Amino acid sequence: MLAARRELREQLRFAATLALVAAVALAVVIWAAARSPIALRSISIAAGICVVVLAWRSRPDSGRSRSRPPGSLGLKNSLDAIVDRSFYMGQLQRHGRVFKMAQFHQPVVCIVDIGKGRELLKRETENLVLAPLPISAEIPRGFIRYMKPDDYAVYSQLFRSAFSEALLEANRELMRDAARRELVELAAASDAASHAGVDPRRSIERLMFTVLLRIYFGDLIEPSDRGVIEGCCRGIGSGNTIGRASPRARRALQTFDKLIRERSNDGLAAHGDHSSVLGGILRLKPEAGADSTAIGNLLLLLEASRDSIGGLLMWILKNVADSPESIEMIRGARDGDARAGELIECIVFETLRLAQSEYVYRIVTRPIEVDGFEIPKGWLTRICVAEAHRQDPPFDRPEVFDPARFVNRRFSSNEFSPFGLDQHACLGAQLTTSVSGAFVDVLARNFDVRVVADGAPERGNRHWNHWRPSSELRIALSRRGTE
Numbered sequence: 001m002l003a004a005r006r007e008l009r010e011q012l013r014f015a016a017t018l019a020l021v022a023a024v025a026l027a028v029v030i031w032a033a034a035r036s037p038i039a040l041r042s043i044s045i046a047a048g049i050c051v052v053v054l055a056w057r058s059r060p061d062s063g064r065s066r067s068r069p070p071g072s073l074g075l076k077n078s079l080d081a082i083v084d085r086s087f088y089m090g091q092l093q094r095h096g097r098v099f100k101m102a103q104f105h106q107p108v109v110c111i112v113d114i115g116k117g118r119e120l121l122k123r124e125t126e127n128l129v130l131a132p133l134p135i136s137a138e139i140p141r142g143f144i145r146y147m148k149p150d151d152y153a154v155y156s157q158l159f160r161s162a163f164s165e166a167l168l169e170a171n172r173e174l175m176r177d178a179a180r181r182e183l184v185e186l187a188a189a190s191d192a193a194s195h196a197g198v199d200p201r202r203s204i205e206r207l208m209f210t211v212l213l214r215i216y217f218g219d220l221i222e223p224s225d226r227g228v229i230e231g232c233c234r235g236i237g238s239g240n241t242i243g244r245a246s247p248r249a250r251r252a253l254q255t256f257d258k259l260i261r262e263r264s265n266d267g268l269a270a271h272g273d274h275s276s277v278l279g280g281i282l283r284l285k286p287e288a289g290a291d292s293t294a295i296g297n298l299l300l301l302l303e304a305s306r307d308s309i310g311g312l313l314m315w316i317l318k319n320v321a322d323s324p325e326s327i328e329m330i331r332g333a334r335d336g337d338a339r340a341g342e343l344i345e346c347i348v349f350e351t352l353r354l355a356q357s358e359y360v361y362r363i364v365t366r367p368i369e370v371d372g373f374e375i376p377k378g379w380l381t382r383i384c385v386a387e388a389h390r391q392d393p394p395f396d397r398p399e400v401f402d403p404a405r406f407v408n409r410r411f412s413s414n415e416f417s418p419f420g421l422d423q424h425a426c427l428g429a430q431l432t433t434s435v436s437g438a439f440v441d442v443l444a445r446n447f448d449v450r451v452v453a454d455g456a457p458e459r460g461n462r463h464w465n466h467w468r469p470s471s472e473l474r475i476a477l478s479r480r481g482t483e
């Protein structure tokens with residue numbers, strides 16, 4: 001709900017900026033028309049030249065003589081890519097697996113082939129870099145993803161060790177209990193709402209905080225800290241916009257820094273429950289409790305977890321509600337059976353394949369070659385993972401939600417790679433599959449769910465925003481009485 005409100009605010013800000021630019025341009029034209037025929041003529045000529053240049057640049061075969069890939073760099077493509085979920089598939093069908101487009105002024109080479117993408121990242125490691133989010137600059141040594149190699153070696157190792165298999169195992173029951181509690185409440189609300197169904201977003205948001213605060217902090221924080229930390233997450237979530245980090249995001253980092261320093265300091269860290277990410281970090285590096293880089297990263301990871309796993313749970317709920325037969329196979333398997341675990345994983349993988357694996361971006365820092373095309377410095381590369389996950393072969397009837405495709409079949413990493421392609425692969429992959437697996441297990445065994453109302457998937461107005469189920473999604477959820 002809050003994320004939706006933030007999204008709405010961003011959309012309004014974007015629309016307001018466009019309106020302002022249009023209003024200023026109109027005012028200049030009106031002024032020139034009234035006061036200066038020479039200025040008006042100059043503006044008309046400049047506008048005419050702009051139109052011709054933009055039209056020339058928009059041709060799908062522009063740059064062919066310089067070995068650029070096919071595809072239009074026009075503004076229309078840029079806007080279509082934001083609003084049309086099938087945009088990249090359409091370009092693939094038109095131009096092949098390597099094509100170009102633009103994200104506003106920024107040219108992008110798109111590669112719809114995980115194997116080619118992986119090979120490119122390996123071959124051109126030096127010439128392809130990550131584009132940092134502004135919030136990273138507010139953390140002394142930056143966010144892990146964008147750190148310099150020496151810092152990356154230290155902090156990546158620290159956090160990867162803290163998100164251990166043992167930690168996830170220790171919290172497995174908690175994940176299931178929290179999912180059960182939240183779904184029982186949602187089922188009661190659904191019962192009361194009768195035919196109208198319920199909006200599951202607030203329940204998923206609450207579930208995420210309950211589970212993640214436990215996994216991240218265990219007993220190292222006080223119950224009253226929950227509201228403060230939730231506020232910090234919302235603040236930091238508002239900072240991932242273009243340009244500078246927002247003042248609200250900066251304040252969130254400061255508040256969180258102060259809180260974690262206090263909690264690490266006040267003795268709880270020494271005697272408390274160490275089955276948490278923060279506990280693991282303090283055990284490995286006791287001075288991390290006073291290290292703003294470790295603390296800032298902890299907050300960014302927490303917010304990334306809330307956003308990405310929460311989004312995945314929403315897609316799981318929608319996909320399962322759309323095809324209730326998909327969870328029948330789990331109901332047939334005995335609780336705790338290894339087979340049940342595999343079937344749960346199939347639902348998670350199929351949801352990742354269809355709904356929440358999207359892309360890998362890099363900036364080109366020196367000219368590179370992609371499939372015989374020459375890509376200049378300054379372009380972006382976009383490895384289109386989501387579109388590669390919709391190819392037949394290897395995925396038969398790729399648009400159909402069919403978890404059974406993963407039963408008894410392991411796709412190679414060049415066919416299915418939702419969590420990244422190189423050394424920057426996802427740090428939260430196991431956390432994601434553990435939390436979402438517990439959710440699927442509880443949902444499948446104890447509840448029936450179906451869609452009552454729905455709309456088209458939605459996203460923010462940035463090319464890197466993730467698609468989410470419609471805010472109009474309403475579900476009917478009922479208990480199966482087998483708990």
Ligand code: HEM
Binds near residue numbers: 146301308357418
């Ligand atoms: C639906 C769940 C998720 C998906 C599909 C996902 C996907 C990805 C992908 C594709 C990458 C590679 C990006 C690149 O190479 O540019 C990545 C990296 C990363 N992810 Fe995730 N992610 C998910 C959840 C999470 C969670 C829960 C966390 C927090 C613990 C997280 C933290 C990170 C970090 C820190 C990196 C960069 C790692 C590095 O640079 O070494 N992700 N993720």
